[in-house]
Amino acid sequence: MPAKAQEKQKLIDKEGKRIDGRNPDELRPIKIEVGVLSNADGSAYIEQGKCKILAGVYGPRETHPKHLALPDRALLQCRYHMAPFSVEERKSPAPSRREIELSKVIREALEPAVFLEYYPRTSIDLFIEVLQADGGxxxxxxxxxxxxxxxAGIPMKDLVVACAAGKVEGKLVLDLSDAEDKLGEADLPVAYMPTIDAVTLLQMDGNLTLEEFEQTVNMALNGCKQIYKIQKEALKAKYVALKEVAEE
Amino acid sequence: MASVMVKVKQKQIAQLIAHGKRLDGREPNDYRPIKIEVGVIEKAEGSARVKIGNTEVLVGTKVDVGEPFPDTPEEGVLTVNAELVPLASPSFETGPPDENSIELARIVDRGIRESKAIATEELCLEPGKKVIIVFIDVYVLNHDGNLIDASALAALAAIMNTKMPKYEIVNGEVKKKPGYIPLPIRNYPVPATFAKINGKMIVDPWLEEEQVMDARLTMTFDKDGNICAIQKGGIGHFTVQQILDAAKIGQQKSADIRKLVVKE
Incomplete structure (x- = not known):
């Protein structure tokens, strides 16, 4: 990638620390909240580094348009959308080709987890709004x-957890930030269901040897396992809070 | 209804695959016959028609001069577009590109871009103002499965076949000199696509296998056998071991197929 940009800014210093002070195998700080919107049937909010993303789920509900309804299962619809102010230069609110592709791969990453066959003819609509983007x-x-x-109370086989790993200045690193993604040599996002060892999303761009590929996949899976704990705590936290309210 | 047919065939295909056999007689790691023709459209700067079995894809390239992107002022521009032409399949419809054609175009784009197949830094005429733009248009003519490999292979053959006019800047104006030169090609990305059916991995799924597959995995390898792009598709999942095994097989398949396009 742009050699000039790398000359300007070293992404990994002499002690092996990354541009934001992290170790190669360290995640960005993560904060997750569940049940943050009152209208949606289910909702969640995440901050991962400077990423700020909100999601709302409606359904199972009547399918619109009706002809899309499936006779044997629910239709999962997903829209990944970035707010115009979420990036450096204003992004047009119209869906870009990247957003259409991401909506598809995110849907396909979540579909294996959901018992869609419980709700034939309905649709489950997932809306993801990126309020601030920062890689991953x-x-x-x-x-x-x-x-x-x-x-939203939708039965699932497991939570799906996702994390990226990649290569920056020849070193394998976990959970790439925006600069590392843009200037680095490879980015490999993985989505995973830990309890059934199922990889539900796998993408990559860049350049990796087969050996590096295997190491990078394992690094991303380790990241997934760490985030899985935070994810479960976040889900529990909502019900602990409810219980406390009920007891008062 | 296609889905009823599929349910009937699903069982048959899945049972065969459990025994390492396929409905069309291939082994799990066999591709269908591949046929490549280049220079099939004279008005295009480059073109190629690729057949994998009955799947047929035509790629044409056009070369033009335009403005660079603000973040890469000294680099030429590469754009890939894919059309799932309605004559290619009863399931393709007219209208703006849907998510499947956008995904297809982006997979082809990623392979070429990430392997640095085209030296875009050599396509700059006047930094920040005028660069050469290469349009790669993927035209699916007959859909019988594995459009990704057919499209990416046709795109590679087409860019290798592309001749661009000799441009020069005279008093700030772009002029064409007589004659043509080839595009600066530096790498030869070739994908290998797998389908997972009944827990088993097969390469180059044809249409009926795609209709019953749980998930799809495409890995694109560059000329050195390194991975430069990956895309998982479909609503199923893979185990980690299946992915690592696929990477080894894919590397070999990609090297074999590359020999059909790159003759040294």
């Missing part, structure tokens, strides 16, 4: 969207 938005979106689905 699809991963953070999947992690949080699976919580929004759980919050």
């Amino acid at each position: 938005t699809r991963g953070a979106a999947i992690t949080m969207a699976s919580l929004a689905l759980a919050d």
